[in-house]
Amino acid sequence: MRQFLLCMVITGLALSSLAQNKWKKEGVQIPAPICYGSSHSHQSFIKAPSQYLKRLKSTQEKKSSIIVTYIGFEDEPKQAFQYAVEIWEHLIASPVPIYMTARWTALDEGVLGSCGPYLYFENFEAAPKKNRYYPVALVEKLEAMEITDATVPDLIAQFNSDNDNWYFGTDGQTPDNQYDFVSVVLHEIAHGLGYTGFFYEQDQQGTYGDILPYPGIFDEFVINGSDEQLIDTEIFPNPSAELLQAFTSNNLYFESSTAKQASGTDTYPRLYAPTSFDEGSSIYHLNERTYQVGNANSLMTPFFDQAEAIHDPGPLTLGMLADMGWVYTSIRHQPIEDRELAGPITLEAGIKTDSEIDSTSLIFVYSNDAFTNADTLPISYAQEKDLFVLTINDLAEGSYHYYLAVTDTSQRNYYLPGTAPSDYFEFTIGADLIQPLVTHTPVKYMLESELRAEILVTATDNIGIEQVSMTYLINDSETPNTLAIPHQEGDHYQATLQLSGLMDGDSIRYQIIATDSSSNKNQTVLPADGYYTFRVDGLYEAVRAYTNNFNADTRDFISSDFFIGTEPRFNDGALHSPHPYPSPDEDDLTYNFTCLLKYPIVLTDRTKMTFNEVVLVEPGEDGSLFGDDDFWDYVIVEGSLNGTDKWLPLIDGYDSRENTTWLSNYNNFIQGNNSTATGRSNYYIAREINLTDNGSFEKGDTIFIRFRLFSDPYAHGWGWAIDDLSIQDPPTATNEITYSPGELILYPNPVRTDLFIKGSFKSKADRVKLSLFNSHGQLLNQEELAVNNKQLTHSIQLESLPAGLYFVNFTFENGQLISRKFIKH
Structure with a gap:
């Protein structure tokens, strides 16, 4: 065979x-x-x-x-x-x-x-x-x-x-x-x-390919x-x-x-x-x-x-x-665009050939009834332009199909499009009712330290684009602001949204509006219903340790891609990528799904990071290594000194080949290009990363950590789940503050006016920083408390706060972080 x-x-x-x-x-x-x-x-x-x-x-x-x-x-x-x-x-x-x-x-x-x-x-x-x-x-x-x-x-x-x-x-x-x-x-x-x-x-x-x-x-x-x-x-x-x-x-x-x-x-x-x-x-x-x-x-x-x-x-x-x-002859030509008014149309074409062509043989073949009937016009060579040029007059309003054809001296015929007349170009003369075609990748978040975001839009139209703009509203405001998005090159438009006076937890709603240059001023609005929304995210003060079992929602992470929740076939909460994560399904596009921990980590002697994970992403070719062109999709944990760029791997990217259970399930449920296998809690395996082993960072550095899932075109799977995250925390953190869950309590919960805090520790805790957040992760108050004789007592006056869900973080001098939540009536 x-x-x-x-x-x-x-x-x-x-x-x-x-x-x-x-x-x-x-x-x-x-x-x-x-x-x-x-x-x-x-x-x-x-x-x-x-x-x-x-x-x-x-x-x-x-x-x-x-x-x-x-x-x-x-x-x-x-x-x-x-x-x-x-x-x-x-x-x-x-x-x-x-x-x-x-x-x-x-x-x-x-x-x-x-x-x-x-x-x-x-x-x-x-x-x-x-x-x-x-x-x-x-x-x-x-x-x-x-x-x-x-x-x-x-x-x-x-x-x-x-x-x-x-x-x-x-x-x-x-x-x-x-x-x-x-x-x-x-x-x-x-x-x-x-x-x-x-x-x-x-x-x-006899055959020519069974697959x-x-x-x-x-x-x-x-x-x-x-x-x-x-x-x-x-x-x-x-x-x-x-x-x-x-x-x-x-x-x-x-x-x-x-x-x-x-x-x-x-x-x-x-x-x-x-x-x-x-x-x-x-x-x-x-x-x-x-x-x-x-x-x-x-x-x-x-x-x-x-x-x-x-x-x-x-x-x-x-x-x-x-x-x-x-031996081939190619015709190069910018297709005729739609127009509202009848009038002369100038067509230009260039010829590149491996042989010789009959310079009188280039023709324009057009029809207004899908080539049931067709007319032909010769295209003449203009020496001053080194191009073939044709001026078309007297075309009435309507839709037209056309192609170009040329014959070489060996009587070989060549067409543009190459498979004409089954394929052809098309243009319309008359009133334009076609809306612009617009694409935009929504803004994921805005950093409190910068308060700026790049707005990128691709807009095309059969007549032409007159303008692209953005309208936006801050928090609960009903008064819109407008930002013009200038044309750059080709179909690309770009502007920088620069804001001021906003802080962690604030939100921005916005729309993209593209208007064409026709007499009807056709518009496309993205999204078609409602608004895109993103939040302002602030980076917190550095800690030496961080833990999260993801059984409660938190704004400790910057991401519009990942989410915290309990998915089907899982016993409790985890940090999840999109399920299934999408692939672009379009040439020359890739996706990166990221999740950034807001707390910078001060690297100590015990630079260990552990978590449990499930990875069902497209595996690369057998034998391919991270960085190879045929590695395809992957997940990776990265670090950065500033939290905005220059991300370096804490561990090389990996895919479903890391575990036989992951790989077999991914491959056993292939439909078309994609895998429909779904993650579940019994697929978890433990991952341990030494934060300095990859050579990117060393003890004493303060680094930001992010999780990233990379998706290339045309194939995808279920994605990534992360649970029980521990960074330089017991048993790896130094100077552990030991306590039992019942010895650091908030009461009453729910609360109306005064919230009381009581902590009892088995080792000396010295001082602790208390941070109060609303449900959007916006920092409302921060104060430093003393711990006397291993006991913590404190109260917070909450009468002025609206009803809702709130979080209290306790950050100890050794970097350990403990989080509690309460409800205000």
Whole structure:
């Protein structure tokens, strides 16, 4: 059975964190074709193409750069290999380097070598055809950008080091008993460039992937002698015996008009389709009998004879690669925008081509009835702009669809969009009723020490955006304030909200309003109902120890992402991430969910932090480590000296692979890309972190601590739960203040006027700081109390406070923190 592998790709793109396009993340690997040596000897030599032989002339420059990583090669085969590489560099064009890995290794007897694309991708932005897999080197050429960097090969090949009959010369004078190495390398590089596909035999049926939705781009062109396309499932179901019969019919062709034109005949290139299917050779080679030894197109036949030297891929192979996309013309054009008033429309387009185009062939095809009827206008070249320009007059109000098309001198047609007319551009002339499209990530919180927040908005509109603004209200005020959000670049708008006089616990409600530039002044308001809300959060004074069992709500943390509560299947409260935590499900986006402890921690001798946790987040690839591009989602505990930036790991990020129970449950409940496994209390495991082990901090530092869950696109799980948090606290804290729960009490509770506090301690407590908070975490009062003879007595007058829930924190000199709550009637 042929194995198809869906693999997560290492990208070299400078995206946000590890953001990836979905199509980049889901690359495909398949086995490479195999080249066999025959036992026959036929002396022949086809010299290198003129493009290479005339390379010393200024007009014969390299069209591409193929960079080879040689593994196990000695100098002699390496020099011959490089000779073949340079021939291909003069024949195919690519604006980005093509990286190739070649291994000199032992292979099966009779096998000379093999090579194939390392990865395939489908439905990338510049794909000429939808729903077809393209080899990565061709994808990069069409995208005009690196998809995988130098650490990931585009082509991967191996050659038989056990073959004692190699000829490494470059002169084509191959002895009768030897195989020409240059010819074999040229042959294998062609496979790596995409001269291969997905057809194979399984269970006596023909198929092209039991887990893949689409065929390869090579397979798109394979037809039988009756001009029937093998990927036409109405004729050849997939899988089917009919498809296997076609594979073994000895009657298959590659429907390349360029190759047929190059051959000067009416016949398409004939493919190798023997009566017994050979996975290494069938279909993805030219027919051996049709293109025999000495034929200009014999390089891509499946067998190499001894003494046979072919240093030119031949016109058929080059034509086949050209029609797959290696010779391509791209049209660059900014689509026409909607407009309210009829009038002249100026369209501009640029052309980039690997061949030559007929400068009079670029056309604008448009329709107002979905191409039931269509009109065509020529687009003329304007030399002063180096662009093709068309002025369109007399279009009435209405909606229009259009595409652009151009023809090269080989009569190949190219379109924009690439799959026109099934895809097309659209614009409307007339009154605009379309609201702006607006996105905004809500503000999570505002620090009391800064009282500022960056407001980021993305806004687009078919007519154009006139203005973006923010209205906001502070606390219970009903009088709105307005902040203009200026345009930056593209679709981005940004402003800084700067406030004053606010303190911990205050809240801000706000809306984002975008107005378009149409006569109707269409508006979009976010959120659609109500307001976004965030609070002002203050950072508290440093402590040496902190504990929290999360059985009571508290404002000890800054977060709009995490929450404290008791979730289903848990026995008591815990600190929870969102369940399930979302993934962006959009290219180039990532999410970070954070929770910051307000109390800075003074690092002492016993720098231990412990908690119980459940982690059900997307696991990375097997063997991946934190920091690798294929580590995917993770959770991490981080520290910072200032609590605002420069966050450093207290422990490296980790995922569900940390525990077999987590991993098995995550993987056992996969639906689509995501896991529906849910956390429960019996999944808890203990985590212990030495706060100085990662080398980021040392004893004596005062650090802020935060918990962060990172989510990349297209896969997510239940999330993270944390319970019984203890930071440098007993048994790890020094100078423990011991007491029993009944010996530090508040009474009466509920209270109306005076609240009495009584504490009894087993060790000397000296002084203690009392802090009173409302239910929003706003600090109302703070005072320092004396503890006499291990006894604490105190009272607080509360008559002026409104009814509600309140908290009292007791902070001891050793940094220990004890919290109590009460209700005021």
